[in-house]
Amino acid sequence: MSDLLWQKPGVKVDARIQRFLAGEDVVLDREFFAFDIQASRAHAQGLQLIGILDGDELAGLERELDALAMDFKAGRFVLDERYEDGHSAIESRLVERLGDAGRKIHTGRSRNDQVLVATRLWLKDRLVQVAALCRESAEVALARAQAEAALPLPGYTHLQRAVVSSAGMWWAAWAEGFIDDAVRARDTLVWVDANPLGSAAGYGVNLPLARDHTTAALGFGRLQVSAAYAQLSRGKFEMAAIEALGSALLDLRRLAWDLSLFTSAEFGFVALPAQYTTGSSIMPNKRNPDVIELMRASYASVAAARTEIEQLLSLPSGYHRDLQFSKGAIFHAFGRGLGALELLPDLLRNLEWKPEPIRAALDPSLYATDLAVDLAREGVPFRDAYRQAADPARWAQGDPEASLAARVSPGAAADLRLQVLRDRLAGLC
Structure with missing residues (x-):
């Protein structure tokens, strides 16, 4: 592993403890790496805006960050156990290629x-x-739904056949x-x-960081x-x-x-x-x-x-x-x-x-609710209609297409309101 960013003089790093601390970070950071490079580029631009970097240093950092992104994507740069994490890998690469300009990249930010x-x-x-x-x-x-609106299908409640759907x-x-x-x-x-x-370790820094610039450069909707x-x-x-x-x-x-x-x-x-x-x-x-x-x-x-x-x-x-x-x-x-x-x-x-x-699953019991509603429409109180329709002797094999055509409540089979859903979906694009 390369030298640790936080290592202090005279303090020996215990390999077992460091393995525990690093965990899977260097592997997991492969997911983040391209975004970490992107953010480092914006941060470098912000440092140039406040005078920490000059134009040549920024140009070098941008060039090397772009090269690192391409090398990582192509597999020429591998984030592996040589590094503690992705952040240290970026800094190590920049120091290797640019010297002091690479050492300046972390000014005003924390790994946090x-x-x-x-x-x-x-x-x-x-x-x-x-x-x-x-x-x-x-x-x-x-x-x-549009193409198969009229295809009958049993509707289930409690995994029991309920109505024609x-x-x-x-x-x-x-x-x-x-x-x-x-x-x-x-x-x-x-x-x-x-x-x-630009929040650094959670308390800011004594620099006028260009946080509005990094917000725009990275495509964020707002500054936190x-x-x-x-x-x-x-x-x-x-x-x-x-x-x-x-x-x-x-x-x-x-x-x-x-x-x-x-x-x-x-x-x-x-x-x-x-x-x-x-x-x-x-x-x-x-x-x-x-x-x-x-x-x-x-x-x-x-x-x-x-x-x-x-x-x-x-x-x-x-x-x-x-x-x-x-x-x-x-x-x-x-x-x-x-x-x-x-x-x-x-x-x-x-x-x-x-x-x-x-169609074979559309047995006569599925029309019982239709019968109860039809009786209610004719003036029979619904509870009486319900009891009459509960009698299996009154069930007969119905016409599923007719049952669906009669289901006219909004959102039911005869009035799916698909255009309402299409309009909502179009509003997402």
């Missing part, structure tokens, strides 16, 4: 605000991805859910879009004003981003549950695309819905990450090393969660309904 700003930029990028994938899933669901209603439900999830991701992005760079609050917001903002991701994953979990049931032989309503299934290692007859099962499981990682960060935040104000452990949690949550969401739009595009098993 350095990790804060890199994390914040990373979270913004991930929230943009969450919103985009939710929008795409909603678009697919809306298109299929439709594929249009099923699709519209997921469309609206993922629109809400996209809105939540967008709104969370606005909330976390605050620049902490209080240097002390910048530290207090660490973990809090990460939890908010995880909760936005979790909202989408909760919807995905329930959708995956539907498909797990609908693809089973007992239902037989849906055929999955072949690439979304796997085989058994011992049973030649099996095609298993492993992808949707892992989609269903993905929320567990998100919930666990949120809990881990929440437990870390039992702290007084100011920076504490405990917060180092929050990095692994957010990487795991977004890695698993985005991986699941990325597969969803194509799954929704390509799953196929199997009309024959669906």
Whole structure:
């Protein structure tokens, strides 16, 4: 490992303690590294604006930071155990290439605000991805709701057949859910879009740092004003981003549950695309819905990450090393969660309904509620109508298309209000 930035003369570093302190930081920081370089570039520009760097020093730093970003992307520079973390790797590279100009880059900042700003930029990028994938899933669901509005489908409560529903209603439900999830991701992005760079270790510095410049240069919506609050917001903002991701994953979990049931032989309503299934290692007859099962499981990682960060935040104000452990949690949550969401739009595009098993499941009991409502429309008090319609002797095989056509309450099968959802979705673009 290279010399530690904080190492004091005459103090021997115990290798075991240092391994514990560093943990997985140098590996985890690979996720942040490009954003850390981007923030270092903006910070250097700010230092030049207040006279700490001259024009030539800034030009050299910008050149070397751009080269480092390209080398990292191409695999020519590897963030590994030679460095304590990504921050020290950047500084080491700049000192190696530029000497004193590299030694000046850390003026006015701490590793505390350095990790804060890199994390914040990373979270913004991930929230943009969450919103985009939710929008795409909603678009697919809306298109299929329109195309399959009249396809009858049993509606269930308590996993028992309840009323005649439709594929249009099923699709519209997921469309609206993922629109809400996209809105939540967008709104969370606005909330976390605050620049902490220049807060240093949480108390500012005795320099007129160009914080407005770095805010604009890094594309933040606003400055996070209080240097002390910048530290207090660490973990809090990460939890908010995880909760936005979790909202989408909760919807995905329930959708995956539907498909797990609908693809089973007992239902037989849906055929999955072949690439979304796997085989058994011992049973030649099996095609298993492993992808949707892992989609269903993905929320567990998100919930666990949120809990881990929440437990870390039992702290007084100011920076504490405990917060180092929050990095692994957010990487795991977004890695698993985005991986699941990325597969969803194509799954929704390509799953196929199997009309024959669906129609066979539309037994006479599903029309009992229609009968009760029809009697109420004729003037029978609903409780009396309910009792009359509860008699199986009055049930008869109905016409599912007619049942759907009569379901005219807003949001029901005959009035899906898809244009309202399209307008909401268009407002997100």
